[in-house]
Amino acid sequence: MPVHALKTSKVADLRTNVSPEEWQARVDLAAAYRLIDLYGMSDLIANHISVRVPGEPDAFLINAYGLLYEEITASSLLKIDHEGNILAKPDFGTLDYGVNRAGFVIHSAIHMAKPEIACVMHTHTWAGMAVSTMKCGLLPNTQTSMRFAKISYHDYDGVVINTESRQALVDSLGDNNALILRNHGLLTTGATIPEAFNAMHRLELSCKTQIAAMSCNTKLIEVPADVVDATYMNYQPHVRRPFGLLDWPALLRKLDRIDPSFRD
Template sequence: MTSTTHSDTDHELRISSMKGKCSDAEWKARVDLAACYRLVHLYGMSDMMANHISSRVPDEDGAFLINAYGMMYEEITASSLIKVSHDGTILSKPDFGPLNYGINKAGYVIHSAVHEARPEVACVIHTHSWASMAVSALECGLLPITQTAMRFLKIGYHDYQGVVLNTAEQESLVKDLGDGEAVIFRNHGALTVGRTVGEAFNWMHRLELACRSQIAAMSCNTPFAKVSDEVLEETWNNYQPGTRRPYGQMEWPALLRKLDKLDPSYRT
């Protein structure tokens, strides 16, 4: 019988700073993306080190930032993010020491597909929250039974094809997202996009609330209050980007202030 011993430093994460090793625009994108990881965790939408949030690198065609596979959402920092090309090549990453983290293939396949197809999208968020997974498994999908859910009246759906490791799935994934801001992955989870990190987070936060409220309402086992198709359409239209100011403009600075009070280490 053999035993394995571990030193106290086997799990210790040391990350060299990337500030000064990238443009000012990229550093800002890194800070915003790290903040988004922290917020997704803070609002109960993370799944340990699974799932991904990515951000396009400003002024650099074909490159985006994504998390190092092996880090928890609550420990993501601006410097810990890895820059990767649309073809999966790692363009830059910090020195992680002996841990030497890389990227998760499923994350690359999903996020590269969206960034390649939607050049106006700055941020892509994919989650496996309990609520979005529950709704993704329902044949009825997301129901417009609350004002928040009515924002997603025309949400897309992507049928489950197994763990997303094959680039052949990218075409159907992008088609099911279309030009919208959200898609439900059947039997899987949810994905949202935005022209800014704040906008993408706003869409995901509201989608999460819509899913949670639906599961709560369905658990009561009583009929839902009816809303006319006309009102549903009018409400959906009121929430569209062309009707109102972009989402996240007002919320994002406040959310950063919230994080700065709780733990500003995401900025490092």
């Protein structure tokens, strides 16, 4: 058995109990969790990735609070509504995993307010948290970070466990697909799981690069504002194919080579 295969947390296969569309969403979401872990962006059992259930606008899938990202499978995901009620969950036995309150509040806020968004990702990486504490925010000092030249910010006001916080989160995100939660972490969204993952991967890389450059104790090159703006526009949806369209099949092949149990 591969080292990452689900063992003590094994749950019954749900594929015959859900629609083909929901099952595919479950497989892709489980893959996203495995990839976030594979690329060093997980935080033990904390953080969440959610996806809207196809055909069920008031429901989304999210991880059970208690599983490591490397353990998550298509069948182990929970289906909840916008108020945090569990609509479907596997039998976890005596562990009886449920939903993390903070994760539900953050993710439900965006799913409720923005029907065009299918997937929401939130991370607590060292790089993302470090940049979230900087007054300068994310600098557009590399081609990759210029994709996020107009990134949104949300000021820290405590652990997000109250539903009253939802509107403020939505207002802070605005029309962007990425948000830096100050003194907290990173958040990306997408019309698809591949889009949201691609954004998170590149945002994380941007944060790491900024920290590396700022650590060298040398003056950084500032790119002219008009060049930053033009580069930013080159990353917008109307000028290119959707992000993740080519990446995702390759990433799934990578996971299948490492450990295909995410599909269970």
